[in-house]
Amino acid sequence: MIGGGLTGVSTALNLAERGIDAVLLEAEAIGHGASGRNGGQIVQGYSAPMERIEAAVGRSDAQAIWDMGREAIAAIPDRVKRHNIDCDLRWGYFIAALNRSQLADLRDTVEQWAEYGYRGPTMVEGSAVRSVLATDLYVGGMVEPGSGQLHPLAYLLGLAGAAEAVGARLFERSAAIEIHYGKTVRVTTSGGTVEADTLVLAGNAYLGRLVPEMNRKVMPVASFIGVTEPLGEERARRLFPQDVAVADCNVALDYYRLTADRRLLFGAGASYSATTPIGLKDWLAKRIRRVFPELTDVAIEHAWGGLIGITHNRVPDFGRLAPNVLYAQGFSGQGVALTGLAGTLMAETIAGDDSRFRLIEQVRHLPFPGGLLRTPTLVAAMGVLKLKDRLGW
Ligand SMILES: Cc1cc2nc3c(=O)[nH]c(=O)nc-3n(C[C@H](O)[C@H](O)[C@H](O)COP(=O)(O)OP(=O)(O)OC[C@H]3O[C@@H](n4cnc5c(N)ncnc54)[C@H](O)[C@@H]3O)c2cc1C
Structure with a gap:
């Protein structure tokens, strides 16, 4: 190996x-x-x-x-x-929809998985999201007991x-x-x-x-993770009433969960440029506050990046x-x-x-563009996908 x-x-x-x-x-x-x-x-x-x-x-x-x-x-x-x-x-997962179109896609996924014989997930919408996660950012999502962390x-x-x-x-x-x-x-x-x-x-x-x-x-795609100081048991339970791991449906997605010692581990990405963003902790803190606006007083103690291999x-x-x-x-x-x-x-x-x-x-796999065009083409492609995330297409 x-x-x-x-x-x-x-x-x-x-x-x-x-x-x-x-x-x-x-x-x-x-x-x-x-x-x-x-x-x-x-x-x-x-x-x-x-x-x-x-x-x-x-x-x-x-x-x-x-x-x-x-x-x-x-x-x-x-x-x-x-x-x-x-x-x-630990088991329990929430896939969060930021808009109606993502919610409809998740409903399709639930149906599709059922056709393949897996009937674990259920959908939540609107205020019911708060039974899973203390945020108003999402319009709904899929609660998936068979995934975890x-x-x-x-x-x-x-x-x-x-x-x-x-x-x-x-x-x-x-x-x-x-x-x-x-x-x-x-x-x-x-x-x-x-x-x-x-x-x-x-x-x-x-x-x-x-x-x-x-x-x-x-394609190596960079993604970044920050880990906060411990939130304390009471706050952790309030933010994550079901202690689920979470990912949203964007291409440049947020994914997060609580660690065993009740820190928030928050990942965000992705970018086709492998460079670490300047001020990584501040950038991650902004992403965290978009989900949990109350977390203004919590320091990010550790941050790092890594490469995900995407086909x-x-x-x-x-x-x-x-x-x-x-x-x-x-x-x-x-x-x-x-x-x-x-x-x-x-x-x-x-x-x-x-x-x-x-x-x-x-399963056949197409090559990504090579040579000098590789990075600019992929940065441009990611730009389009991020725009789609923002516009909710
Ligand atoms: C920030 C981040 C967050 C992610 N989050 C998730 C997640 O929450 N859930 C999930 O399912 N997946 C996630 N992934 C993806 C997941 O981590 C990878 O799919 C998985 O770890 C790939 O494992 P691997 O062993 O194939 O590759 P790697 O773990 O990357 O291992 C490859 C190893 O090969 C070694 N190597 C390379 N070249 C040589 C050489 N010439 N000689 C000897 N050794 C060499 C490298 O040093 C490296 O250690 C994430 C990835 C990143 C970067």
């Missing part, structure tokens, strides 16, 4: 559990990429609507892909329990410990700088070489140009560069759950059964 995030570590764990010798190379430290920086939201389904997946693969394979998404979520509490991972796993780095480190306990070898500060493809794959780092029967590329938005074929299909169609990109070179990337903001699926399916494939991996692999 190249990459010590949730994808690489889950793959290593699944392989080692099957008795397969697993070696993982991480350029920095386990969790250095998106897996150690994300909002910790466990989100049902896929970033793409099911009708898009259905159009790509047909109804029956789309059903299998949906079911695998459900399996990815179910695997989290299973892993947490099995490996005794202390990561503050956890502390992502604690979860990842728990999985990494479990992987090592069953024999996987994880090497930090070991950037892969060159790959020789062939029957035996050779990966070179500054300190040595690893030879393997199979290579798994799990660098996602952080892989850079090491593998140009993959780089073109994933053109928002379906994760699972594939093979050669029969013995697998990859999974582009979870499009839903990697906390779907990386676990990637790990399971890649381990199944390496162990000789690729029938489930192929279901997702068959």
Whole structure:
């Protein structure tokens, strides 16, 4: 495996559990990429609507892909329990609509999920939003009991410990700088070489140009998170009466939740320009006050950014560069759950059964523009999408 995030570590764990010798190379430290920086939201389904997946693969394979998404979520509490991972796993989620058109889309989503056999979510509207969240910003939303939240780095480190306990070898500060493809794959780092029967590329938005074929299909989008000082139990309960994690429906969305020690963890983005906004904490504080105007007196104590790997169609990109070179990337903001699926399916494939991996692999992915036009085109495209958010189209 190249990459010590949730994808690489889950793959290593699944392989080692099957008795397969697993070696993982991480350029920095386990969790250095998106897996150690994300909002910790466990989100049902896929970033793409099911009708898009259905159009790509047909109804029956789309059903299998949906079911695998459900399996990815179910695997989290299973892993947490099995490996005794202390990561503050909690259930309950609210997808918030800022306007009528987003509310109508959410209603469609509820219906669509029911057609796929999942009837968990319910809709709330108008003043009923306040039973979920103390804000007047939203016109309504979907209450989703089957999605939730956890502390992502604690979860990842728990999985990494479990992987090592069953024999996987994880090497930090070991950037892969060159790959020789062939029957035996050779990966070179500054300190040595690893030879393997199979290579798994799990660098996602952080892989850079090491593998140009993959780089073109994933756009690294920056997102930023701020964590406030503790709000206190009483205020936290008042703002989040149902202790849900929240995301709104905008493309440049807000996503937030309470931490175990009752701080507000608030994420916002996204931007196709990878530069950190000047005055990041002030920018985040403004976004927070838009939702909770009363939080003028609360300091943001920590803030950071990270890169999310987004595909053109928002379906994760699972594939093979050669029969013995697998990859999974582009979870499009839903990697906390779907990386676990990637790990399971890649381990199944390496162990000789690729029938489930192929279901997702068959989805085609368009490349993003390359060369000098890449960044300006994407910044312009994001500008249009943000305008749509603002106008409520
Ligand atoms: C700010 C932010 C908030 C997010 N919020 C959520 C959320 O709430 N819910 C959700 O589901 N998803 C969220 N995501 C997305 C989610 O974090 C990712 O989908 C997921 O973590 C991807 O995991 P990964 O293992 O594929 O990639 P990563 O975690 O990015 O890991 C890739 C690793 O590869 C390493 N690497 C790269 N190149 C090399 C090399 N040459 N040699 C060795 N190692 C290399 C990197 O150092 C990195 O550690 C968020 C992402 C960000 C950035």
